[in-house]
Amino acid sequence: MREKNQVTKEDNIEVWADLVNIRHLVFALVLTSAFTLGAYFIAPNEEPKPLYFGLIGSLIGFIISSMVIKPKRKFKTVENGEA
């Protein structure tokens, strides 16, 4: 999917000091929240397992989002000293 969602138009917005694409942001928020709460609810009901499950869920959501969404950053390499 990394190739598919190449952002070519200028349609990113700034949230909290970095650029995001609204659709991608919604995707990451929904996916991570679903994994977090989903894992929390399927966990065995004895402390502190639900919390651990929730945390692992949030990490899985984070990793999937990172794999699917392409950061809105471009790179330019220059010789030392050029601006």
Place this chain on the structure above:
Amino acid sequence: MDIALIIQMIIAAVAGTFIYTIIGIAPGTDETAVLAPVTLVLVLTGLEPIVILTFFIAAIIAKKLTDSIPVAVAGIPGGVMAAPMVEHALVLKKHGKSDLSIRKMASGSVIGTIVAVPLSLLLANALIPFSDVIQTYTNQILFGGAIILALMSRNRWIALASIVPFAILIQGLRYLYWGVGVVPEGTNVFISFFLGITIGPVILTLFELLNKDKRKAMNRYGTKTITLNKDNRYKGIPNPFKILTKQELSISTLSSFFGSILFILSPVGITILLGELVSSRVKDPVKKSSLAISSMDALTNASYIAGTLIPLIALGIPLSPVAIGPANALFNAPPVFTLEHNMHHILSNADFVWAVAIGAIVAIVITYFIIVKYAQQICTFVFKWVPHEAMLGLFFGLVLLLAYMDGGLVNIGGVLLIGLVAGFMHRLGINYGVQFMVLYAAPWIVTQLASLS
């Protein structure tokens, strides 16, 4: 101190170091937002307090060592506290010296840590005789703290005016929860409100996205271009005492000293002040900038360590901007820690020394060497593979989880409400410090107001 515990502490320190080396580099990460939720969660899992403290110390040191790296490599601050350094780092970058700038900053951080750790332990012990008096007036001090922070901020009058309404919002929700029975009466929901304030600005923006006109009116951007210099790797074993010049070493030591003593003030404020003091005295731009960034990094590191350790060891009340923000979970994370029962009460002096020593040494050894050698590669990796969306998703997910655990579905709504109001207040120029202090002082403020009428 048994071996099993020491091994746990070392593992915690290594974990904290690796996680926050990566997070430190990711752009735009606010210290409170990235440190507080994870620490809170660790406290709630019921790990040994000494292990959590070790984790936290390693985490702040790694975070402070790394958050200035993107400044040097790309001119983007990795955190709020790195922002004052951008100007000087850009001068060095323009002269083709970003690698030098990284070495100077990281070395400054190490000096800050070396100075701040023993000094904080000393200062804390000097304060202990007064702790009884201070603790009797906790509520008044927290309220006073809110007022002082408001007065010291740039938008002081609006900050001052916001104290009472915000306290009423917080207490209003708590009484509502008791009324409908989602939380037992007398239990103050705290953690999730705290996180609601932290990610308030993001919540407000997310709500705005739901408004079609607002969404259309938002500034649109293509991609952010990040300029990297061609790699030049540092050869040999890095040593901060060789990397820094004599002048840089002495100014860094001096500023770490002041950063520790002035732990009660805002670290960003003192850093900006110091930067201006230093830069007005040296002429040569490269020398001036490397002096400024090394001593600024020393100072932020020192004020972070002192701001955490001094209130924690001496008082058990979060009386510094760092303690009330990122380190908050060490003071108050009900039901595990409360202001009457937290690390201050549980850990002995020797425990503090052990935790700080292990955390600091592990973080410095790993991060300092890695950074001086591989700064550019790490930066490129994080910039290329960690999208901002995923970071926001992670924090949002954590906030939902903790909100649900604190007070069920009702509290998810409550936390969104707190986030909306806090985000709006943030936009009006009311800083986090004031909002956090009000969160602490809210029960007292409202009771006092009620008894007056």
